[in-house]
Amino acid sequence: MEDINNVFSTSTFKGFTESIPDPRPGTCGTNTQSLESKVLRMVEHHPEMESPIHPIGKGPLIFKDEDHFKKIVVDFVVGFNGTVFYVLFLAMGDGKIQKVLEIGQSVFIISELTILKEPGPISSMSLDSEAKLLYVTAAKEVVRIPLMQCEKYNESCESCVMARDPYCAWDDREKNCVPVTSRSSNLIQDPENGDHKKCPSERVAFYRSSQRENPALVLEGHGSVYLSCPKQSHHAHYSWKMQDQTMDCSSNEDECLFFISNLAERGGSSYQCVSNERGHEQFHTSYLIKDSGSLMYLTRCSIAVYCIFMTAVALLLH
Structure with a gap:
């Protein structure tokens, strides 16, 4: 309010080049009926101040390049x-x-x-x-x-705390991310920093337990495919692990996608999607590519064509 009052009392009026009348437009007068007509005309035609009101810190709090x-x-x-x-x-x-x-x-x-x-x-x-x-x-x-x-952050204490949502906090007794109320107590919350280390130490086994609770999705066949891993946090770095290798996402927007040009060539391989946010590693999903035993994998369509062909040959031979 101090900045606003200062601009109203000192700034020139946009587009107005004459001397500013007295009483100055924008100030409170004792008798509005005695105002001269030039004051009223100025208020009507030049209501905008030349000097801006800067935000605290003299810069925008947030801006977005691609959209307004x-x-x-x-x-x-x-x-x-x-x-x-x-x-x-x-x-x-x-x-x-x-x-x-x-x-x-x-x-x-x-x-x-x-x-x-x-x-x-x-x-x-x-x-x-x-x-x-x-x-x-x-x-x-x-x-x-x-x-x-x-409920979006119910997956773990770390997910709830790192979301930094001040409406929510982790209730370790209920093992849920719950709304904060005036009666809330003994909750875990850190909107200022999102420090997942405030969570109980027994939660460090969450990565391994998630792997056990979420079995791998089995893929088989041949041809190209994208392995999909939906992002739960855009503040985390997502990647794929295959044995001792760590590979970046092939496409990296709302999903971390990994491109495989030929499934048949990757038979027996296992791929895991993991994220790392401020040192907290989290398992999301995994794929197991089934070894078909041969690169000549027959689809249902090709099997049907093959059967018709063999039937026709048998009839001709008889």
């Missing part, structure tokens, strides 16, 4: 230890919404939400901070979004 932010609403969240966090919901031109945590003069993108059935501009956003709901209006849709989506 169209709408913004801001919610405040009180953590279970009493710390106040500000969460920005930024609508982009394609209808997606970025959920952003403000931390001092920096930001952390918690998630990017796709909420519309048909991509398109968002007309308006309205926040119900008490009920923790966001209402979004587009040309053909009205959508209500819960601000608390803690």
